[in-house]
Every structure is written in structure tokens, then in C-alpha cells.
Amino acid sequence: MIEFKKKFYFYPVKAEWSYMKKAKEPKEKDITTEGKIKEAARTVFHKKGYAATRTRDIAEEAGINLALLNYYFRSKEKLFHIIMTETLSGFMQHMVVVLNDEKTTLEKKVELIAASYIDLLLRAPEVPVFILSEIRNNPAILMEKIPVKQLMFHSVFFKQHQKAVTDGRIKEPSPLHFLMNLIGLIVFPFVASPMLKKIGSIKDKDFNQLMQERKKLIPVWIKAIMKANAK
Amino acid sequence: MIEFKKKFYFYPVKAEWSYMKKAKEPKEKDITTEGKIKEAARTVFHKKGYAATRTRDIAEEAGINLALLNYYFRSKEKLFHIIMTETLSGFMQHMVVVLNDEKTTLEKKVELIAASYIDLLLRAPEVPVFILSEIRNNPAILMEKIPVKQLMFHSVFFKQHQKAVTDGRIKEPSPLHFLMNLIGLIVFPFVASPMLKKIGSIKDKDFNQLMQERKKLIPVWIKAIMKANAK
DNA sequence: TCTGAATTTAATCATTTGATTAAAATATTT
DNA sequence: AAATATTTTAATCAAATGATTAAATTCAGA
Structure with missing residues (x-):
């Protein structure tokens, strides 16, 4: 937990991070960047599975920069966990x-x-x-x-x-x-x-x-x- | 195909390379190195799938050096293809x-x-x-x-x-x-x-x-x- | 036993891939 | 409009990973 702070102190503080949020129903036509990434992740993970999925694939599918994915979801694993739980x-x-x-x-x-x-x-x-x-x-x-x-x-x-x-x-x-x-x-x-x-x-x-x-x-x-x- | 020769001219010539061989029945209790690698590959591929499998996993499971795997089977993909076909x-x-x-x-x-x-x-x-x-x-x-x-x-x-x-x-x-x-x-x-x-x-x-x-x-x-x- | 072929090893390379950084751009608040 | 917060980008890093090389060892046949 200390490591968490240390690692990310430079990030802006946000009320609710994606990886902390409770899973919510996907059908809200989310066009926020965060929503786009999640939709893209769902698509790619479902199609290719965790191991065969490259975070770059997801970024491309979402039409965003790779860094954004890590900015919003911290890691491939955390993003996957969200998708898996919802699925x-x-x-x-x-x-x-x-x-x-x-x-x-x-x-x-x-x-x-x-x-x-x-x-x-x-x-x-x-x-x-x-x-x-x-x-x-x-x-x-x-x-x-x-x-x-x-x-x-x-x-x-x-x-x-x-x-x-x-x-x-x-x-x-x-x-x-x-x-x-x-x-x-x-x-x-x-x-x-x-x-x-x-x-x-x-x-x-x-x-x-x-x-x-x-x-x-x-x-x-x-x-x-x-x-x-x-x- | 020229590339093939160029890339591998230094390998010893062998009558029948594994990756050329027809699939044959697995139940021969093959204790040759080649057989051990194939058995290990079967085990690991079946359990984890292609993408999640590391060639090092297979080498370890077979108890051999990583280079041997490429020596006998040329590449992860070729080895996988053999296993998939047999399966x-x-x-x-x-x-x-x-x-x-x-x-x-x-x-x-x-x-x-x-x-x-x-x-x-x-x-x-x-x-x-x-x-x-x-x-x-x-x-x-x-x-x-x-x-x-x-x-x-x-x-x-x-x-x-x-x-x-x-x-x-x-x-x-x-x-x-x-x-x-x-x-x-x-x-x-x-x-x-x-x-x-x-x-x-x-x-x-x-x-x-x-x-x-x-x-x-x-x-x-x-x-x-x-x-x-x-x- | 000697010799060349086959097998095995350790070391290393190049690429891919997940992750991070710092700076730039944009949006929000005062 | 200025200041502040948030979002996005380009560049880069470090580790993982598939593949290769050259040298060492073992094996088979003369």
C-alpha cells in the first residue's frame, strides 16, 4: 500500500478510480475514454483470451494511446479482472x-x-x-x-x-x-x-x-x- | 525458402526432421530427447494453450535446454502445429x-x-x-x-x-x-x-x-x- | 581407437510487451 | 482570464521471451 502511493504520487487524485469501482452494468453506451477502453478490452479479451491479448491491441481497438490504458486501469491484469468479473x-x-x-x-x-x-x-x-x-x-x-x-x-x-x-x-x-x-x-x-x-x-x-x-x-x-x- | 537454407545451413543434416515428419501415434513410450520434448509440449500446451505457454516451460517440463527445443522443432509454432495435428x-x-x-x-x-x-x-x-x-x-x-x-x-x-x-x-x-x-x-x-x-x-x-x-x-x-x- | 556426425549446452541476441515518465493539451474552477 | 485539475500524448524503460550461435560433449561406425 505504501508502494502504491510511492509509485503513483505523481498521478492526479481522482475520487473514484476504475480499478476501485464496483462492476457496473455495461449497457450505458459509455463514450468516455474510460468506457471506450473497457469496451475495447471486453471485445479483445473475449475474442482472444488473456494471454493472447496485447495491451496494444486493446489500445488500438479503443482508438487511444497505450499509456491511457495504464493510466485508467493501472495494469493489464486489473483491467482483465474487471472484465472477467463483469462477464x-x-x-x-x-x-x-x-x-x-x-x-x-x-x-x-x-x-x-x-x-x-x-x-x-x-x-x-x-x-x-x-x-x-x-x-x-x-x-x-x-x-x-x-x-x-x-x-x-x-x-x-x-x-x-x-x-x-x-x-x-x-x-x-x-x-x-x-x-x-x-x-x-x-x-x-x-x-x-x-x-x-x-x-x-x-x-x-x-x-x-x-x-x-x-x-x-x-x-x-x-x-x-x-x-x-x-x- | 532460400532464407531457410541460409538460416540453417550450419545445422547438421538429418534424414528426417521432426517438423517434416508425419504425425505418429504418441503411445510409444518415447524416451528419446525428441520424444521427451514432444510429450512435454503436449502436456504444457494442453494445459495452458499456445499463447500462455513459454518455450522455457516446455524445456523445463522436458528437463532439457531451451536451445534443444529449437534444434529439434525449429520453432514454438512448428512444435505446436505438430501437437495440435496429433491431438x-x-x-x-x-x-x-x-x-x-x-x-x-x-x-x-x-x-x-x-x-x-x-x-x-x-x-x-x-x-x-x-x-x-x-x-x-x-x-x-x-x-x-x-x-x-x-x-x-x-x-x-x-x-x-x-x-x-x-x-x-x-x-x-x-x-x-x-x-x-x-x-x-x-x-x-x-x-x-x-x-x-x-x-x-x-x-x-x-x-x-x-x-x-x-x-x-x-x-x-x-x-x-x-x-x-x-x- | 579414431573420426566425423549427432546431440547438448551456455551465452547471447533481437523483438515484443507491459509499464512508466514527463511534458503537452484540454477542461474546469475561481 | 488566470489558476488549477484532469486527460492525453510521445518517448522510453525493463523484463520476458523466442530464437540463434558457437563451442563442448557424446555417440556410431570404420
């Missing part, structure tokens, strides 16, 4: 809200999650690979920020699932299989889309069409899976 | 063979693929994220090496799927949905495993257990999906 929480938020809704049934939750996530992913298709590959390099990122564990096991979803199992409406008792299947069916096409587009020679428009179909199909498939009996 | 073809091979078997039914193919891929992934769980994140940075890698497209659309699997659709045994006509579902159900838990292990506080042993269960469950679920009707 992760943005991605989890939907899920957690839906999973904890008291009013909706399990079946309805599946419909809501499928539709809202597919829409979300169509807008930001690079996000899943970004998250998964960055977590590989630093699994601690997760723990650090999000208390997903209790949100999951104390969720309304979890209780509804247990109930459905005891009622016999779901044959496979593990909620983890259920979640893996649901999220997998939703997310996997997006992480595999570069392969799909090559292998299946799918154009972007066709891919979108397929994903639109899956909004309806996944809930149907999940219901079929629920009833399926392995024995 | 990709190793990953596709299983699939292509099974999909083109004349003797097995569609249902049997699903069982075979689920079981063999889950076993494969339990041995090399980092491979899917490695492939997917590297393809993101360079989608051309795929095209370059593997003629998957025709292998897919002229496969026995593809014809069997079409037949099953016209026979009414499969409700959703798109073979792409079928493949996305199958591969997604198999692969997704592995790419998401760091999250699962945090969120679900799953130990490695529990994860293995879950994956063993999925060998049996996925074929059952896929059959249920086949019968499920959206209308």
Missing part, C-alpha cells in the same frame, strides 16, 4: 434469478433458461469459451467472486428437483446430471460453433436458425430425459 | 471410425461413442477446452488437416439417421441437432468440470463416478430424445 456475474445472474423463482415450476424454469440463455449467447457467442478457457488457467477466479455453491444447493430449483425425484417424475436422481444436461444442450453448440461451421458448412444465419429451434426443442428433450428410465 | 486427429479418429461402421445400428453407435469418448476424456480431460480455445484463435487449423466434412455427410451414420427420420423413429429431422446433443452430452461436463468442481464441490473421484454413470445414461437419454415430439 462472469452477467452470465450467472440470469441463471441464479430463474433458479430461485418460487412461482415457476421446474418445467417452466427449463423453458425460461433455454430461451433466455440462447438469446444471450446469440448476442455474445464468444463468452462461454472465454470463461471456460480462462477458468482453466485460473480456477480461483470463480471462488473469488461468486457464491454459487449455496445459491445452487439452497435454490428453489434444487428443492423442486428433489421433489420431482421423490414423486417419480424424474428417474435419474442426480441434480448434477440434470444441470449438466440442460446447460450442456444450451451451451455446447456455441462453444463448438467454429467446428460446426466448418464440419457442417453452416452459415451464421443457419446457425441462428438452429439455435432458435433449440429454444423450443431443448425443453421438450429435457422432459423426455426426465421420463427416461435407465433400468 | 485433433486423435480426437476425430474414434468418431469417424464408429460413424462409418456398416455393421452397427444407430443406437449401437451412440452407445459405442458415449463409452469410448468418456473413457478417452477421462484420460485426457483438458483436450476439449484445448481444442475449442485454439480453434477460436485460428479456425483455419481445422480445415487444414481434416476432411471431416465429407466423412460426416457421406457417413453410414448420416444415412442411418436419415432412414430413422423417414421411418419415424426420430422426430427431429436435423442430423446436426442429433450430433450436437450427443457430443454435447458427452463433452460438456468435461469442459465445464472446473466449474462443476467448484459449484458442486465435486471431488475428482465423484466426477469420475458421474462420468461412468453417463456412459450408460447418455444412450438412454438420446433414445428418449429421439422419440420426443415437439409438436
